[in-house]
Amino acid sequence: MNLDFSPETETFRQTVRRFFETEFPKDIIEKNRAGLALTTTEVRRSEMALGAKGWLASAWPEEYGGPGWSVEEQYVFDEELERAGVPTVTPMGVVYVGPVIYTFGSDAQKEKWLPGIRDGSVGWAQGYSEPGSGSDLASLQFSAVLENGTYTLNGHKIWTSAAQHADWIFLLTRTSDAGKKQEGITFICCPIDAPGVTVKPIITIDGKHVLNEVFFDNITVPEDYRIGEEGKGWTYSQYLLGFERTSYARIGGKRAMLRHVRDIAREMPENGNYRLIDDPGFARKLTEAEMAVDGLEMTVFRILSALSAGGSPGDAASTVKILATTTHQQITELMLDAVGHFGQPFGKAGDLPDSLPAFAAPDVATYFGGRAQSIYGGTNEIQRNIIAKKVLGL
Known part of the structure; x- marks a missing residue:
């Protein structure tokens, strides 16, 4: 098996490396290398710098605005990004929900959400885990009740990464208790600044604010914020998780x-x-x-x-x-x-x-x-x- 990249791919590597060395915001690289948390403004600026180059949605098909890179070029890009000390791209938009939207969403949903994900101007969070429903995700109880073309959302999500930077959150919700527990789950998107949504920080043992709890109290969203069919959310989530775990x-x-x-x-x-x-x-x-x-x-x-x-x-x-x-x-x-x-x-006096x-x-x-x-x-x-x-x- 030949593990060497082609000369064309190595030329591509040099192009990417030059961009990170000469064009990407240096203050963001310095702050990231120092282990300091980025503000929401800095997160957006970092990802929009990639979006302006057409490189944020690096794995997307050209049909949806991706750069049309081969999987080898995508790999090299990720390698050079990390080598340069550039903050890891928040995956909830470009890696997770973006492919779900362009694979299972309607044309109107693609038009509404894909541009902001692709250019980095809009942040997303992932609402999956709940207290008591982590590894057994299919046991979730977050409810979405449909009436007259509107879903009413109630429940509590936890371990929600980057919710403090997000504009939208995609959710696994329970719309039915009939049949197998996986069959009653629906995939719905919600603006995170909607009245009744509360984001509560979770400070982890490393002293950082990465995770959050998110509470939903009678939040209403239109039916067309649902991705795909009602009751098919588990299928869409498994499609998403394949990309998440590889990333x-x-x-x-x-x-x-x-x-x-x-x-x-x-x-x-x-x-x-x-x-x-x-x-x-x-x-x-x-x-x-x-x-x-x-x-x-x-x-x-x-x-x-x-x-x-x-x-x-x-x-x-x-x-x-x-x-x-x-x-x-x-x-x-x-x-x-x-x-x-x-x-x-x-430490004791004199230890350090x-x-x-x-x-x-x-x-x-x-x-x-x-x-x-x-x-x-x-x-x-x-x-x-x-x-x-x-x-x-x-």
Whole structure:
């Protein structure tokens, strides 16, 4: 198997790299590299910079305004974006709901929503999980009652990423209790600033505001905010989740993290005698993490081959989800080892120097934030069940 990219793809890589080095807002890259949260204005500015280039909806078909890239070019673009330190594109619009809208939505819905998703001017959030309905998503109880062409929405969504930056939220709602629980679920869009919608921040262990609770109290939306058929929301959500789980790979970002770990391990002394990078045990674990990233990349390449042949990520995307999350955690554990005592949030007098290295706090935050990766988007245990049943036929 030839894993080298073609000369044309490498030329494309240089074009993308030059854009990030010379045209993309440098202040946003600097803030992202420092581990600082972006404001809503900065998120929009970051994504609109890509949208203005026609590169935000990088995987969309040309028919819907995508750049018409091959899967290899999409992969290279993602790799260069992460290499440059550009904030990861908020996936809820371009990766998740956009493909659902252009695949299952009406022409009017495509006209209404796709332009703002494509150019980055409109933000979206994903309303799936509820208290008590996380991994067992089909047990959700968020209600949508249709009367005279209007849905009335009531319920509580939780772990809602980027809701504080969103203009719209797409929701899985229960419209029927008849039959199997999956059969009564409907996919509906709602403006997040509608009267009666309340967004409550959830501050996570890394000190960041990424997640939210969202409450809906008798919110009314027109029937044509429903995507596709009533009761088919579960089908649409499974289509979406294939793209979501594949998007977790982020090979370029993981390689950048490994370079960072190696750099600080060269600087950090171990017991005052030698550099941490010279410790055989640490060096072995670093090599194992690099091999894990290589293995993840090979898995992604296999899925890309299927996509090139006209396929979809399908249930094999669960493999990427597991490998991506465990590899991320493997790398961040090394990051914490490299930071060492500088990562302690508190210490006795004299334990810590007056001035900490600039990387200490962001690296510890990255470690803590990464612990959630094996839970969100479907726990790794759930992904293994999917593989066992749907891939291996057990």
